[in-house]
Amino acid sequence: MMAPTHDLIIIGAGPAGMSAALHAAALGLKTLLLDEQSHPGGQIYRNVTQVPPKVAAVLGPDYRHGRGLAERLQQCGVDYRSGALVWEITEDLVVTFQQDERSSRVRARQIIAATGAMERPSPVPGWTLPGVLNAGAAQIAMKTSASVPQGPVVLAGAGPLLLLVACQLLEAGAEVAAVVQTAPRENLRRALRHLPAALGAPHYLIKGLKMLWRLRRAGVPLYQGASELRIEGQHQVQQVQFNIGPQRHTLAAKVVLLHHGVVPNTQLSRQLRLDHQWDAINLCWTPVVDEGGQSSLPGLRIAGDGAAIAGARAAEPAGVIAAAHAALAVGKIDAPTCAASVREAQAERDRHLRIRPFLDALYRPPQWLAQPPDEAIVCRCEEVTAGQIREMARLGCQGPNQTKFFSRCGMGPCQGRMCGLTVTQMLAQALHKSPEEVGAYHIRTPLKPIALASLAALADTEPLAPE
Amino acid sequence: MFKSMLTASEDQRADIAILVDGKTIRARAGESLATALLNAGVVPLRHTPVSGSPRAPFCLMGVCFDCLVEVDGRQNVQSCMVQVHAGMQVRLPDGARHVGDPA
Numbered sequence: 001m002m003a004p005t006h007d008l009i010i011i012g013a014g015p016a017g018m019s020a021a022l023h024a025a026a027l028g029l030k031t032l033l034l035d036e037q038s039h040p041g042g043q044i045y046r047n048v049t050q051v052p053p054k055v056a057a058v059l060g061p062d063y064r065h066g067r068g069l070a071e072r073l074q075q076c077g078v079d080y081r082s083g084a085l086v087w088e089i090t091e092d093l094v095v096t097f098q099q100d101e102r103s104s105r106v107r108a109r110q111i112i113a114a115t116g117a118m119e120r121p122s123p124v125p126g127w128t129l130p131g132v133l134n135a136g137a138a139q140i141a142m143k144t145s146a147s148v149p150q151g152p153v154v155l156a157g158a159g160p161l162l163l164l165v166a167c168q169l170l171e172a173g174a175e176v177a178a179v180v181q182t183a184p185r186e187n188l189r190r191a192l193r194h195l196p197a198a199l200g201a202p203h204y205l206i207k208g209l210k211m212l213w214r215l216r217r218a219g220v221p222l223y224q225g226a227s228e229l230r231i232e233g234q235h236q237v238q239q240v241q242f243n244i245g246p247q248r249h250t251l252a253a254k255v256v257l258l259h260h261g262v263v264p265n266t267q268l269s270r271q272l273r274l275d276h277q278w279d280a281i282n283l284c285w286t287p288v289v290d291e292g293g294q295s296s297l298p299g300l301r302i303a304g305d306g307a308a309i310a311g312a313r314a315a316e317p318a319g320v321i322a323a324a325h326a327a328l329a330v331g332k333i334d335a336p337t338c339a340a341s342v343r344e345a346q347a348e349r350d351r352h353l354r355i356r357p358f359l360d361a362l363y364r365p366p367q368w369l370a371q372p373p374d375e376a377i378v379c380r381c382e383e384v385t386a387g388q389i390r391e392m393a394r395l396g397c398q399g400p401n402q403t404k405f406f407s408r409c410g411m412g413p414c415q416g417r418m419c420g421l422t423v424t425q426m427l428a429q430a431l432h433k434s435p436e437e438v439g440a441y442h443i444r445t446p447l448k449p450i451a452l453a454s455l456a457a458l459a460d461t462e463p464l465a466p467e
Numbered sequence: 468m469f470k471s472m473l474t475a476s477e478d479q480r481a482d483i484a485i486l487v488d489g490k491t492i493r494a495r496a497g498e499s500l501a502t503a504l505l506n507a508g509v510v511p512l513r514h515t516p517v518s519g520s521p522r523a524p525f526c527l528m529g530v531c532f533d534c535l536v537e538v539d540g541r542q543n544v545q546s547c548m549v550q551v552h553a554g555m556q557v558r559l560p561d562g563a564r565h566v567g568d569p570a
């Protein structure tokens with residue numbers, strides 16, 4: 001068996017991964033940080049060290065906050081590898097990653113997966129048309145390239161990011177034609193119960209009110225409680241249609257930005273067959289972890305939004321907590337030192353969590369989102385429609401791994417990332433079962449497609465030399 | 468489909484050329500290939516192997532795989548996860564491959 005090459009391997013250089021690396025370095029752990037991107041920051045702080053001043057100004061102080069973290073990371077002495085794609089982890093904590101077209105293996109005594117979140121798929125009819133993107137994608141275009149959509153943009157969905165991106169696009173000079181909110185009206189009533197707790201995190205509430213005020217001041221039409229959303233066009237987007245009550249609306253658009261909140265990216269935790277639970281409020285899977293981020297596989301911890309959606313500012317202390325517990329587990333610090341080391345981080349994390357029940361209730365996606373009309377494509381890669389999935393349920397398919405065999409649904413290059421949640425929820429409804437009973441796709445390695453030559457390079461791998 | 472939010476004087480990034488299916492496209496050093504293609508109006512970016520339907524980048528964060536192109540001879544590269552460089556050679560996928568197609 002391969003001997004451990006590191007005390008700790010961290011996967012992902014977003015807020016949780018960067019702060020875990022900083023804390024691990026401070027505690028003296030021999031740490032390797034692997035990140036797929038060319039610069040640190042994750043998606044939330046993507047390109048934050050490189051971004052032109054005007055773009056940083058448009059994106060605002062919450063984005064610029066990430067620069068300090070990224071700069072400290074580059075000075076802290078952790079072995080940080082960019083462009084490093086982790087494509088397999090085994091139960092004995094051997095990590096295989098690809099960098100510069102070659103794969104290498106490393107082994108750690110502890111692993112922190114800080115693999116973050118992805119936007120929830122919004123499988124409405126027409127969502128595969130060129131010109132339809134996730135709202136987060138438009139924000140990433142600003143971060144990585146100072147690019148904004150050209151022509152009228154309609155944003156549709158539910159979640160704070162929808163409003164934030166609309167405001168940022170306005171600042172950046174894009175033509176924001178409308179914001180179509182799909183959160184059902186009863187969400188507000190349910191959310192109000194959590195308002196007292198949310199008042200303990202006033203920053204978030206004030207930011208939300210400012211965004212609504214900004215959109216109103218700019219004269220952007222705001223629609224509430226939209227349903228039966230569809231996007232139409234011949235070769236690319238031409239218009240968006242939706243209902244408000246019984247009234248059908250049609251808006252012309254060149255670009256449509258969809259958003260229904262973010263969900264943990266569970267590809268890695270599923271590849272390891274870790275225990276997961278269904279989050280019935282946020283309608284997504286979360287890996288089961290304890291206070292120190294420890295998952296159902298000893299030595300593998302999950303920190304940040306990959307464990308449960310809590311936002312970037314809660315991910316930072318979560319990274320500290322996971323790193324401290326990793327240091328305790330390898331005997332670098334004792335239990336009282338660990339407890340002292342995480343006390344402040346836990347308090348900080350709890351402060352940021354106060355807003356969550358309010359936001360989760362307010363922006364819970366509408367029920368219709370995961371029960372699309374028969375014509376809608378659910379699996380973008382293999383072009384499997386909702387109607388085909390319902391037909392397979394009628395034919396007796398009991399779960400997503402069976403519909404996969406019947407139709408290749410989930411077997412394209414995205415490996416089920418874009419259809420998994422929808423297929424689970426559709427089958428649960430069709431079979432009158434819970435999502436837990438229906439289950440999720442089995443995820444297998446490699447986690448992303450890799451070239452055969454990269455795999456072959458493993459045959460003569462030397463233990464990773466320090467850079 | 469996309470455009471720069473910077474004026475010429477605000478943009479300090481080097482202006483570079485990349486080749487897309489043999490045609491020269493201007494891009495900015497450091498930006499992602501996917502956004503360079505969106506800025507240049509290279510839409511659709513590919514046609515699917517299943518039905519030949521048109522697609523363009525969707526998530527820009529490496530999860531949807533709708534922005535796959537061939538980059539400098541490497542196939543199925545997520546164009547949202549690579550940065551452009553001067554002289555980059557890009558080929559756009561056009562439907563399913565068939566036995567006997569040129570490599």
